[in-house]
Amino acid sequence: MVRIGAAREAKDAEFLELVSGHTGRLYRSACLLTGGDTHQAEDLVQEALGRMYVLWRRSAWTGGRHRVDNPGAYTHTVMVRVFLAQKRRRSSGEHPTDRLPDIEGRESDGALRLTLLDALGGLPDKDRAVLVLRYWEDRSVEETAEVLRLSSGAVRTRSTRALARLREQLGDSLAELAFR
Template sequence: MDHSPTTEPAAPGAPPTFLEFAAARSRPLYRTAYLLTGGDVHLAEDLVQEALSRMFVRWRRVSRLENPAGYAQTVLVNTFLSLRRRRSSTEKVTGEFPELAVTDGDPALRVTLLQALQQVSRQDRAVLVLRFWEDRSVEETAAALQLTTSAVRSRSHRALGRLRAQLGDSFAERFPR
């Protein structure tokens, strides 16, 4: 069975080749992975690579789906959620973030939010990232995480409450109820 991706562009109306898909979706997948991992650049890169490799193996079927990008997001989130179950690592978590160029927003707020995100459970973090950073609907988030819509609503409500409690009163005006 030939799994090699083609380098020729897809014909008009045909599904994109895997290389076209990976080139177009790598950056959005990385952004989501970065947020899910709480700012761990290397783990985010590993998650994207793992998700794309899983997509590659099934590309013939996946390319015919109505929304292969949504499927890729689901694969990425599921890979993130299953990471701790299959990982026996001796890596040590650090509170230091690599220096990254920030072109917009408040860098201190960004770091504070990333640190607060690390304090919520993995499942709650996945819900918050998909709902609020990826701006997905409750239904899309539920489908991606294989939860009910009511579970997504209650998890996001509780997780936002935990974030507000961690961030304290100084952030109350930025995150109204």
């Protein structure tokens, strides 16, 4: 009995180490995925970590034939899949707005961030996920395709189209904000 308790405590300590080392990156990626909605980003990170904890407790998963070599990257994968699954089944009564209160008085860097987040929020969910994985997390086309369960060609196509949409939305306003 003592041996089982010690093993569980060791697993919990390993999981806490994973959480403390990756929560910041998870949260930043979640903010981008949710279009800047920090509350939804926190929920997304919490859901991903909850699912990881359930997997972590399975001894076969962490030490057996299903061992994951990079739990941090796998946690990001779980988070992106949770995000896309929530978007597929969500028929929410929430309606996002294009106006934020008190934009006046913010620094130009803040205005740039808000403009980019707003533009990302206007993209379809899978396109946004492709851009976040490819350009924010700096993943390869193949890694992005694996996470999103798409072909490499589909990732390239979505990247090209999503970037074109961003350019259409931002036009010259991005250059104005970036060089103030």
